[in-house]
Amino acid sequence: MAIVLGSNRYGKAETRLVRVTRAGDTHALIDLNVSVALSGELAATHLTGDNAGVLPTDTMKNTVYAFAREHGVGSPEEFGLLLARHFVATQPQVTGAVVGLESFGWERLGPHSFRRAGDFVRTATVIVSPAGEQVVSGLKDLVLLNSTASEFHGYPRDRYTTLPETTERILSTAVDARWRHRSTAADWDESFEGAKDAMVNAFVNTYSYSLQQTLFSMGSRVLDSRSEIAEIRLALPNKHHYLVDLSPFELENPNEVFIAGDRPYGLIEGTVTRDDVPPAAMEWYL
Numbered sequence: 001m002a003i004v005l006g007s008n009r010y011g012k013a014e015t016r017l018v019r020v021t022r023a024g025d026t027h028a029l030i031d032l033n034v035s036v037a038l039s040g041e042l043a044a045t046h047l048t049g050d051n052a053g054v055l056p057t058d059t060m061k062n063t064v065y066a067f068a069r070e071h072g073v074g075s076p077e078e079f080g081l082l083l084a085r086h087f088v089a090t091q092p093q094v095t096g097a098v099v100g101l102e103s104f105g106w107e108r109l110g111p112h113s114f115r116r117a118g119d120f121v122r123t124a125t126v127i128v129s130p131a132g133e134q135v136v137s138g139l140k141d142l143v144l145l146n147s148t149a150s151e152f153h154g155y156p157r158d159r160y161t162t163l164p165e166t167t168e169r170i171l172s173t174a175v176d177a178r179w180r181h182r183s184t185a186a187d188w189d190e191s192f193e194g195a196k197d198a199m200v201n202a203f204v205n206t207y208s209y210s211l212q213q214t215l216f217s218m219g220s221r222v223l224d225s226r227s228e229i230a231e232i233r234l235a236l237p238n239k240h241h242y243l244v245d246l247s248p249f250e251l252e253n254p255n256e257v258f259i260a261g262d263r264p265y266g267l268i269e270g271t272v273t274r275d276d277v278p279p280a281a282m283e284w285y286l
């Protein structure tokens with residue numbers, strides 16, 4: 001029996017970068033959380049402490065800030081590609097780079113004033129590896145709610161089942177979605193807005209018999225309307241809303257007063273894909 005080093009990577013996680021672009025009196029703001037993970041011929045440092053191939057994570061952080069100044073930032077996908085390609089191109093022992101980005105939105109209040117837009121976080125993951133390059137866009141924490149047009153019934157019952165069947169309930173979720181692009185060139189901002197709008201429209205317009213059905217509807221609407229997207233993965237927590245029993249107070253509750261549940265929550269996860277795209281060349285659900 002031998003003990004061997006398995007897969008490994010390392011990098012600087014969560015470098016927070018704010019970039020102000022000053023075009024005269026009108027400023028623009030980009031606010032990112034950037035994580036870099038490099039892999040390659042990095043066994044020596046683990047086995048003997050030989051750091052000859054270990055570009056310091058401190059350097060990765062510095063590169064993020066220096067690139068923001070030298071190249072500007074643009075979309076998260078573009079900035080991620082720039083960084084990932086740089087590390088693989090300039091460090092011979094590095095064969096793979098994953099750059100994960102979270103982009104926080106700011107709404108304009110004036111030429112140089114902004115208000116943090118708190119409703120969702122845009123994400124991007126760029127992977128450069130021996131198998132090729134992959135761009136994954138996404139969003140998380142987009143909270144949606146339909147106050148009707150949702151039913152849940154027809155499920156199996158066993159001795160532990162207490163859930164009443166319903167033809168009228170609240171359906172709410174916090175969308176966590178990631179989608180794989182066919183290519184590494186796209187109008188990333190336009191593509192993101194289109195994918196987000198498609199998901200939201202599908203949520204609004206689907207009469208739902210299960211959150212699973214809504215998930216497939218959201219995913220297929222994205223693929224229907226965005227030819228540049230190959231595949232989408234969704235994780236949808238079911239943010240349960242429980243009807244409050246007001247009968248002790250001799251009050252009816254015709255679906256008006258709810259407890260917003262916190263945990264536990266149902267978690268519905270699924271991939272919606274096309275039957276004519278090649279499978280991803282590398283794992284991207286990182």
Ligand SMILES: O=c1[nH]c(=O)c2[nH]c(=O)[nH]c2[nH]1
Binds near residue numbers: 152209210212238266
């Ligand atoms: O849309 C739903 N899907 C489920 O799988 C499920 N399970 C559950 O208890 N409530 C719900 N709702």
